[in-house]
Amino acid sequence: MNSHVKTELAPIPFIDVASQRARLGTRIDEAVARVLDHCRFVNGPEVTELEQKLAAFAGAKHAIACSSGTDALALLLMAWGVKPGDAVFCPAFTFCATAEVVPWVGATPVFVDVLDDTFNMDPASLEAAIKVAVAKGLNPKVVIPVDLFGQPADMDAIEPIARAHGLKILCDTAQGFGATWNGRRTGSFGDASATSFFPAKPLGCFGDGGAVFTDDDELVTVLKSLREHGQGVDKYENVRIGMTGRLDTIQAAILLEKLTIFEDEIAARQRVADRYNAALADVAVVPAVDPRATSVWAQYTIRLPHGVRDGLAAALQKEGVPTAVYYRIPMHRQPAYAQYPAAGNGLPVCERLAGEVISLPMHAYLDEAAQDRVIAAVRRALAG
Ligand SMILES: *Cc1c(COP(=O)(O)O)cnc(C)c1O
Numbered sequence: 510m511n512s513h514v515k516t517e518l519a520p521i522p523f524i525d526v527a528s529q530r531a532r533l534g535t536r537i538d539e540a541v542a543r544v545l546d547h548c549r550f551v552n553g554p555e556v557t558e559l560e561q562k563l564a565a566f567a568g569a570k571h572a573i574a575c576s577s578g579t580d581a582l583a584l585l586l587m588a589w590g591v592k593p594g595d596a597v598f599c600p601a602f603t604f605c606a607t608a609e610v611v612p613w614v615g616a617t618p619v620f621v622d623v624l625d626d627t628f629n630m631d632p633a634s635l636e637a638a639i640k641v642a643v644a645k646g647l648n649p650k651v652v653i654p655v656d657l658f659g660q661p662a663d664m665d666a667i668e669p670i671a672r673a674h675g676l677k678i679l680c681d682t683a684q685g686f687g688a689t690w691n692g693r694r695t696g697s698f699g700d701a702s703a704t705s706f707f708p709a710k711p712l713g714c715f716g717d718g719g720a721v722f723t724d725d726d727e728l729v730t731v732l733k734s735l736r737e738h739g740q741g742v743d744k745y746e747n748v749r750i751g752m753t754g755r756l757d758t759i760q761a762a763i764l765l766e767k768l769t770i771f772e773d774e775i776a777a778r779q780r781v782a783d784r785y786n787a788a789l790a791d792v793a794v795v796p797a798v799d800p801r802a803t804s805v806w807a808q809y810t811i812r813l814p815h816g817v818r819d820g821l822a823a824a825l826q827k828e829g830v831p832t833a834v835y836y837r838i839p840m841h842r843q844p845a846y847a848q849y850p851a852a853g854n855g856l857p858v859c860e861r862l863a864g865e866v867i868s869l870p871m872h873a874y875l876d877e878a879a880q881d882r883v884i885a886a887v888r889r890a891l892a893g
Pocket residue numbers: 577578579580603604606607655681683684704705706707717718719
């Protein structure tokens with residue numbers, strides 16, 4: 510095969526929503542049509558059904574559907590009354606939404622370093638960050654461990670630190686929904702969890718959506734009020750300051766169909782990861798999954814020596830293999846967030862990772878031929 514033929518191959522999609530839609534085909538159309546028929550576009554019966562099925566899936570007592578993963582995080586900080594003077598501990602190697610919601614309630618994000626192998630919150634750095642917050646006169650209030658790239662954070666290590674300092678644990682499982690830690694699914698850890706159904710997440714809808722998970726009955730009452738403008742028993746009585754935070758019925762109907770194939774999709778993602786791992790471990794640092802964890806592979810992210818990544822991305826682009834860099838700038842270096850404190854030891858791992866990581870195409874519909882194209886292109890580019 511000459512190079513001309515190679516460039517004729519269609520580009521591989523980084524995330525493939527179309528194949529999934531083809532698989533579910535009429536089921537999604539029919540689910541949407543049912544909503545169009547009953548016209549209960551807000552708070553329709555599909556929302557309640559989805560909440561029950563999500564809770565059962567996660568192994569949590571309650572799931573509360575909402576408008577996005579970001580709003581799920583914000584609703585929890587609002588429900589807990591997090592306020593100015595409070596410190597909320599966030600890893601600096603994450604999507605911005607983890608920390609973005611903290612200034613919304615007037616509190617201060619305090620950035621924590623991550624572990625070199627799993628890229629998740631470093632418990633030792635969390636301890637250091639708590640000391641920094643106290644020294645600055647802040648009240649340590651909440652820790653938000655993130656299940657980065659689909660792998661749960663180390664709950665065995667984070668929970669005792671949080672308990673010792675009276676911190677609420679808000680698990681940001683926007684990327685990790687469906688993953689396990691010690692055999693338990695995410696959504697069942699901490700005081701509450703937030704997830705996202707943004708289309709590119711492992712379980713995505715056809716727009717924006719999210720959910721909160723918790724076992725706390727009283728918290729559920731407050732969250733349901735907050736997502737309806739703080740309504741009381743009567744719809745037009747406002748007992749607290751809330752927001753429009755609901756999940757649309759159409760999105761719930763779509764998610765109900767997608768949830769039926771989600772476990773199968775997670776298994777398919779695992780097969781892709783296994784093949785990538787076996788084929789790339791000698792040319793790059795492949796992802797490390799803690800033996801206590803399983804990942805849902807929201808991203809498949811490799812590490813390369815500093816300065817190599819961008820050349821690889823350009824070479825792969827020429828072969829129709831897309832890549833992405835999550836995250837090029839750690840949160841504590843972002844212009845909007847640089848003013849906030851970080852753990853006392855600096856955040857050297859976040860800074861190193863920001864220069865070394867690159868994510869390869871990963872989804873449940875990436876067939877072996879496409880995987881082989883990715884693998885061959887990566888190996889060729891790194892050899893050249
Ligand atoms: C996507 C994401 C969010 C936000 O979810 P949205 O639904 O896009 O608002 C929060 N945290 C992390 C780690 C994410 O990846």
